[in-house]
Amino acid sequence: MTTVGFIGLGIMGGPMAANLVSAGFDVVGHNRSRAAVDALVDKGGRAAGTVAEVVRDADVVITMLPDSPDVEDVVLGPGGVLAHARAGLLFIDMSTVRPDVSRAISVAAAEAGVRALDAPVSGGEPAAIEGSLSIMAGGTAADVDAARPVLEVLGDTIVHVGPAGAGQTVKAANQLVVAGNIQLLAEAIVFLDAHGVDAAAAIEVLGGGLAGSTVLSRKAAGMMRRQYTPGFRLALHHKDLGIVTAAARDAGVITPLGAVVAQLVAAMVARGDGGLDHSGLLKLTEELAGLPRAPRT
Template identity: 45%
Template structure:
């Protein structure tokens, strides 16, 4: 299969690179020309627009920031829908609201284009290593056609359900991550206030029931104050906005997510939106210095 890739940021660039390394022909498009250069050097071809790209490939991957970006590259002027041939499959790795994803899937289906919503978890390192967790919404038939491609970028592939189901799974993931960061940050702040080494606390907890991958990876980030972004706080804020809006639409109470969102909001408000969301602990440290 010939592959098109749109969106070459922190996640998209290594994912597209892994497809190239696996031997697939890859055509790319990005809003920022400088994002294209590493992929061109690795052998990718470049399209002038999403529509032109769609006319050359069998599968289009999109990996952009938010709903408006996905709509623009898929349905906007010179979007994928205007250049695609019937039978094209769109695999959207972006994290957006499930309702918006369903609406776009319906519009594409009217032109004979299948769409899978496949948000990912695992951060930049998972994208580089090809070990991402993929949460798939859409038709099983389309998933099986693109499974060999997904196996290049992901270590775990779960078909959650129909259109939008992958986005719901990702929303749940982001809620758990945010609240876990909040809990770890509070624990470390408590340990510091009690004059106990939080690094030793983390070491003890890693061997017990409180173990989590977030405690292992992001707990170390908090100790080192290393907030080089694996996942930027401003994007986590966007995702938590989706979570709270979805909960409101469904009439579901999510108080823990609401509190964690306020700390992420504070990070962005303090000009730390480009840092990893594990920097949330810094808001707790500032709060407790008062």
């Protein structure tokens, strides 16, 4: 039985680790808060109190952490993954971090005899629960092939997109597209409401045409109810758009619409709404239009 160490059991990591247990993997989980580890144990996983315990007997180690510094600390720190890894370990970082961080980890991993992939995901909490994530993998083709038995439990679209760091570059593009789609959907809902149109009927027909998207199908219903329970928090999307902005600047690429959405997300985080789902962009859009509305049920 393949032993998979899983570090980071939050909104995304928890269900992903649980799916690996259900698929028959021996999963050892570690998280900063014990409750998430206990939840994994209840589903048949095993608990680890430290990163060293996760890595000790693992064939594969997966990290799903909030930000670049978290990954750097857990992987490169003195008590981290590489400090305790056996030669030949397959390390898969499924967090969303800066591409340069993934490239640096790949170099350090190779020096330690560890195979490393950056394999961020898209699809949010529902896809993490369903095991239907889209996974964009950076690294060598051989290592991606070796990881497929694990990745195929977690996602139904797994694509090798290039060398180390390429997965994170593609994920940055994904976050740019998602943020833009959510903001335009928010504007469309405000527009429809202002004209007294049945927004639910309108969204149904829009979803069947060229305006249809995964964002529309997964987010519109909650947005029309003004329910912003986080599947992906605005604070994390703010971090991701920072990655996009910096990477675009480094490459000399202009992203004018992306820059506007990044500023809108930043404004929501700055005023204390970072804990809302990223579909909470509707809340700010209504206010900017002078049409604040009470929450709907």
